[in-house]
Amino acid sequence: MSLSWGQTGTGRPLEAPPGRRVTVQGMSQLDKLRQAMGPAGVDAVWISDPANVRALSGFTSPKDAKVLVTAHAVTLYTDARYTVQAQEDSPLPAFIARPPETYQHAAPSLSGLRVGFEAEHMTVAVLEDLREHWPDAHLIPLRELGRGLRMVKTQQEIEAVRAAQALADRVYAEVRPSIRAGARERDIALDIEMRLRQAGAETAFDIIVASGPRGAMPHGVASDRVILDGELVTIDMGARLGGYHSDMTRTVAVGEPSDEMLRVYRAVLEAEEAAVAAVKPGVRAADLDTLARDILTRHGLGEAFAHSLGHGIGLEVHEGPSLRGVSTDVLEPGMLVTIEPGAYLPGVGGVRIEDLLLVTENGHEVLSRAEKDRL
Numbered sequence: 001m002s003l004s005w006g007q008t009g010t011g012r013p014l015e016a017p018p019g020r021r022v023t024v025q026g027m028s029q030l031d032k033l034r035q036a037m038g039p040a041g042v043d044a045v046w047i048s049d050p051a052n053v054r055a056l057s058g059f060t061s062p063k064d065a066k067v068l069v070t071a072h073a074v075t076l077y078t079d080a081r082y083t084v085q086a087q088e089d090s091p092l093p094a095f096i097a098r099p100p101e102t103y104q105h106a107a108p109s110l111s112g113l114r115v116g117f118e119a120e121h122m123t124v125a126v127l128e129d130l131r132e133h134w135p136d137a138h139l140i141p142l143r144e145l146g147r148g149l150r151m152v153k154t155q156q157e158i159e160a161v162r163a164a165q166a167l168a169d170r171v172y173a174e175v176r177p178s179i180r181a182g183a184r185e186r187d188i189a190l191d192i193e194m195r196l197r198q199a200g201a202e203t204a205f206d207i208i209v210a211s212g213p214r215g216a217m218p219h220g221v222a223s224d225r226v227i228l229d230g231e232l233v234t235i236d237m238g239a240r241l242g243g244y245h246s247d248m249t250r251t252v253a254v255g256e257p258s259d260e261m262l263r264v265y266r267a268v269l270e271a272e273e274a275a276v277a278a279v280k281p282g283v284r285a286a287d288l289d290t291l292a293r294d295i296l297t298r299h300g301l302g303e304a305f306a307h308s309l310g311h312g313i314g315l316e317v318h319e320g321p322s323l324r325g326v327s328t329d330v331l332e333p334g335m336l337v338t339i340e341p342g343a344y345l346p347g348v349g350g351v352r353i354e355d356l357l358l359v360t361e362n363g364h365e366v367l368s369r370a371e372k373d374r375l
């Protein structure tokens with residue numbers, strides 16, 4: 001059964017109010033997608049990655065939606081729980097139904113076409129359903145569609161991430177005084193989360209608060225551990241605001257850290273600042289990773305840098321470009337990237353320092369402004 005505009009019955013199109021069609025959030029992404037369709041050997045694309053659904057439609061519950069893009073039409077498919085929301089959020093014409101009506105509605109427009117689908121976001125069961133309902137279409141798996149669509153951000157997306165980061169900076173500054181001996185990691189994370197939520201945001205991911213030896217865990221989410229005097233504490237936090245994410249890490253000293261951890265901190269800071277300074281259009285992402293890794297290696301910490309230098313960010317915390325040693329990505333204006341070298345010493349502790357940057361025409365802008373400890 002389907003419902004459209006408050007009626008029960010067969011699914012049917014839901015037209016967006018005409019006045020909203022020009023202010024299309026995902027318009028440039030839609031153009032990009034259409035341009036890519038020919039070279040990819042497809043005439044239409046069935047979008048099921050929630051981040052791509054949101055980028056193309058603006059719809060804020062994209063896990064419960066799909067978008068069908070053909071050369072001349074684009075349709076948002078969602079169900080009757082979202083009739084009002086689809087109209088409020090999205091300039092796209094929506095069709096309100098659940099599968100199989102969704103597939104039946106799309107079938108006539110796909111007859112004889114090569115229809116791409118997102119291989120990483122398609123279950124075997126749904127693929128079988130599509131084959132059954134679209135017998136006259138040729139289904140073609142596509143990979144990494146989001147990279148092409150979302151690696152270079154629109155101005156609107158940049159402002160959304162800037163706002164998320166500004167909020168995270170503010171919350172970090174508010175919470176910073178409570179990172180002290182006797183505090184429990186979990187209480188610091190809770191305080192951060194509450195302040196983000198009070199401001200209308202959510203945490204971008206489980207907040208990492210890793211103190212003392214737990215600092216050796218790059219993904220050491222806040223635990224019941226109580227911070228001790230003389231320890232370093234790694235705080236990795238982000239805000240999710242309007243669907244867009246921020247990401248930033250600071251490592252702070254509680255009292256006087258050991259000489260060993262001071263040395264590690266200074267080495268990571270040197271690597272981080274050098275990599276940040278090198279961010280500009282035309283730079284190969286892999287070379288940035290190498291630059292930071294070489295500095296840490298000179299300090300005897302190459303092995304301790306257990307992950308890549310960074311990643312792109314936007315509708316997902318981790319998206320293109322990839323700042324890994326094997327990445328073939330080249331930085332372009334409009335990309336949003338993190339720079340986050342770290343060094344992790346099992347049984348001892350760890351340090352990570354991370355900034356969020358916008359690649360600009362002439363270089364970069366650091367969006368994360370939260371103060372760093374100068375140890």
Ligand SMILES: CSCC[C@H](N)C(=O)N1CCC[C@H]1C(=O)O
Binds near residue numbers: 205247248354
């Ligand atoms: C689970 S989201 C983690 C956010 C964090 N800033 C981050 O991206 N990383 C921490 C360790 C490396 C890097 C990652 O690849 O997960």
